[in-house]
Amino acid sequence: MVELAIKIIDKNQNVKLQNTGENEVTLIYTSEYVRGDIIRIESSVKNLHVILQVDDALGPAFVYVAGDVNYNVPFGDKRISYSPKVFCGSKHYLYARVATRDEIKAYRNLALNVADQPGETDCYPHAAANVETRGEAVFAARNAIDGVVANTSHGEWPFQSWGINRQDDATIMIDFGRRIVADRIILYTRADFPHDNWWTQVTLSFSDGSCIDWQLKKSHKPHLLNFEKKIITWVRLSNLIKSDDPSPFPALSQIEVYGTVFEEVQAVQIR
Numbered sequence: 001m002v003e004l005a006i007k008i009i010d011k012n013q014n015v016k017l018q019n020t021g022e023n024e025v026t027l028i029y030t031s032e033y034v035r036g037d038i039i040r041i042e043s044s045v046k047n048l049h050v051i052l053q054v055d056d057a058l059g060p061a062f063v064y065v066a067g068d069v070n071y072n073v074p075f076g077d078k079r080i081s082y083s084p085k086v087f088c089g090s091k092h093y094l095y096a097r098v099a100t101r102d103e104i105k106a107y108r109n110l111a112l113n114v115a116d117q118p119g120e121t122d123c124y125p126h127a128a129a130n131v132e133t134r135g136e137a138v139f140a141a142r143n144a145i146d147g148v149v150a151n152t153s154h155g156e157w158p159f160q161s162w163g164i165n166r167q168d169d170a171t172i173m174i175d176f177g178r179r180i181v182a183d184r185i186i187l188y189t190r191a192d193f194p195h196d197n198w199w200t201q202v203t204l205s206f207s208d209g210s211c212i213d214w215q216l217k218k219s220h221k222p223h224l225l226n227f228e229k230k231i232i233t234w235v236r237l238s239n240l241i242k243s244d245d246p247s248p249f250p251a252l253s254q255i256e257v258y259g260t261v262f263e264e265v266q267a268v269q270i271r
């Protein structure tokens with residue numbers, strides 16, 4: 001059995017509300033969030049696959065947690081890259097449970113994490129980049145793995161994206177936190193034409209030392225790449241070659257990495 005806990009903690013580290021459970025836990029928080037509030041998910045077992053929901057409007061995240069998860073409730077400008085329904089009001093349903101063995105083994109998009117956040121984390125997959133346009137939340141790396149593929153505009157939700165601030169050496173890495181077996185990648189490049197430029201070629205670098213140069217076309221449709229199965233822990237997108245279009249603004253709306261988990265670190269049958 002795994003003991004899970006969900007806690008609402010204020011900026012002074014005081015616990016405002018909490019609940020615990022074996023293998024799964026719910027928490028109903030009936031107050032409005034205030035600046036500095038943190039949602040903490042604790043587990044008696046580390047290196048664990050968990051179905052996690054920090055807000056009912058955000059939806060569930062299938063994540064791999066290497067330690068306790070501290071989720072900072074966003075406010076101000078950081079909120080505009082989320083649906084306006086997220087973290088609003090005075091009634092919130094939070095949930096966490098240990099993933100089943102069948103769920104862990106399933107072929108799926110292993111880059112998807114609606115609960116990803118900037119900075120250091122023990123919650124994977126995690127997106128990190130060497131640049132984010134003006135440091136704004138609507139252009140943060142996490143937007144590239146949040147599951148929102150709308151790409152025909154830019155700015156606030158649902159058109160948040162990873163913006164490169166016109167930087168030629170821009171790069172983004174998706175860290176899976178453990179070994180996976182991947183064989184397909186899908187890119188949704190931002191396509192707010194004529195405001196946007198687009199990439200004619202990008203390079204995919206993998207933790208196993210291999211690389212793939214990928215030719216792209218100007219399109220709002222998803223770009224699909226199939227390749228031989230690779231056992232990896234991360235993938236990096238770099239060498240982003242712009243077209244000769246006069247716009248200086250190429251960007252990435254979403255990256256999806258399909259495959260399976262290489263090995264089960266922890267799996268508890270709860271159903």
